[in-house]
Amino acid sequence: MLQDKITQYTEEIKQFAPTSSADVENFRLKFLVSKGIVKSLFDEFKTVSVEEKRVLGMVLNEFKQFAEKTYQEAHEKFGANKSQAQKSEGDLTLPGQGLKLGSRHPLSLVRKEIVEIFKKLGFIVSEGPEIEDDWHNFSALNFPPEHPARDMQDTFFIKKQEGNDITLRTHTSSVQVRLMEAGKPPFRAIMPGRVYRNEAISARAHCFFHQVEGLYVDENVSFADLKQTLFHFVQELYGEGTQVRFRPSYFPFTEPSAEMDISCTICKGAGCQLCKYSGWVEILGCGMVDPNVLDNCGIDSKKYSGFAFGMGIERVTNLKYEIKDLRLFSENDVRFLSQFESEII
Template sequence: MLDKVKKLISEVENATAKTEEEVEKFRLRFVGRNNIINELFEDFKSVPPEHKRELGPALNQLKNSAQNKLKELSASLTSSASKSNVDVTLPGTFGTEGSTHPISQTRSRIIEIFERQGFNVEDGPEIDNDWNNFTALNFPPNHPAREMQDTYFIEKNPDMLLRTHTSNVQIRLMDKKKPPIRSIMPGRVYRNEAISARAHCFFHQVEGLVVGENISFKDLKNTLYHFSKEMFGKGTKIRLRPSYFPFTEPSAEIDISCFICDGEGCKICKQTGWVEIAGSGMVDPNVLENCGIDSTKYSGFAFGMGIERVTMLKYQLDDLRLFSENDIRFLKQF
């Protein structure tokens, strides 16, 4: 029996394991509940007394060696795993079942471009009062946009409404923060319009506001020129057409050269070579004064564009309703 114990001691000391299965096999043989060492201790009870003095220490040595070897083998596997090329501290990878909505992709891209120009992102409520949405923005009391066919008013409080543009965030920003201001305001807006391929009762905008000393129309042009090149390509040109907005003076519509046909004329640009992307202008002095900003010292410019509009141009889409129908066949293309 002593020879058997010594043989097992040698087997334990020389044991190796490269996999978890091999470690488990060693554990079951030498350390598990019904292991071979326990069987030897049972046989030890019937050994003649004169042999127990020599056999007992050998059995204890075998038991201790098996326990220590198990720890060593387990630690060796853990150490090998930690030396792999996988960095377990990095974020995990995600499945490919879903995708980012095209509106979210465009919104993120627009924000990225303007943040590189020094703009910060501001947010505000989608339900606001008449002052922030209309009056402070220099809308006359009889302006058509105040009528029910354009605006969703709150029935129990006619002074409250669903914002029709994110310009309400500009008013809130100028009320709480004095110049210099350089911010963009992305968000969802609502208008009481019939849903069609070119119109919806809700859509998304990104508006921008810059207020400071000696801000000029040239600053507005350069800002939108840089954005257009970043968004639609380096060869993009822009043009400004005179327009009217109650909250800016002078005002201009921003067109870009059609990046589909390179200005030659196609169905996207309606054969004109130009597509409209935004409205803009210098902030009307009345708007600055309504927010407590000295219009004799400060000036500013503002602009606004529809995210759906930019997305449709970028991906050559012709139906605004696709963005809100949640058709997986459409969304998974992005």
């Protein structure tokens, strides 16, 4: 009789007193697997009369729940204890804890790509200090003491001293000065690094950001060399078909000077909010090195000429990845950075 079997197995389960995880597993194999006792009782239940089903249906369900609860309690007791014991004993059969890979910062990715492009053109990487004196940050670059262009830089002054203030560098052009002072032409180098300006933090500006500047000094360097170098850079970074234009501009350390625009990579020149519906986005400033700068660094400006350029890595990254808020680069938000996991290199 089905009723007698349910009563018999219920008493057996009540007497179940496991002493190890092996006892718990044997209980599961006996009662709860697809060929176990619970399943066989349900199969037998299908053959009883309709009157018996009305009585035994609830009893059989209660038996099943009782068996599952007994197993679950025993499993939690001995399973957890076993796992903890294995951990404390250093069980080498336990699975290892995987380490989640991080991702490269988007600014690091773009900086590396920029460096690689210019390395192929023969440019070396040159670096310098972030804390600079007035000579290297301003005076050698053709900024006279009262020149209004100094106000353009919004400088963080660390120490004011007569004739040679100490500042946080406002551009990596100071590295160009150090390079030219320490050697002899020809020079062909780029200067990536972090710079600081006393500006209000917003979606379009920050008090610190990153630049890559470039310098090429040799005999008979022309503006045509500058244009072709930068045109090649844009095609490599943004893809063939990206349009380029140069607009006259002013910088104290270059003459003539220009700003370079590229066709907006987001709207493809059709006009959008990023390019202010002009179809163009300015990405860098450039020009021929002013002869005064060459002379200040001990280079004969009658024999040598050169060009220089500088770009903000944040601006270039904005266009490459369509990031609209500069603050995201320095907030260390994992949700933002995890988007670049596929960019690990």
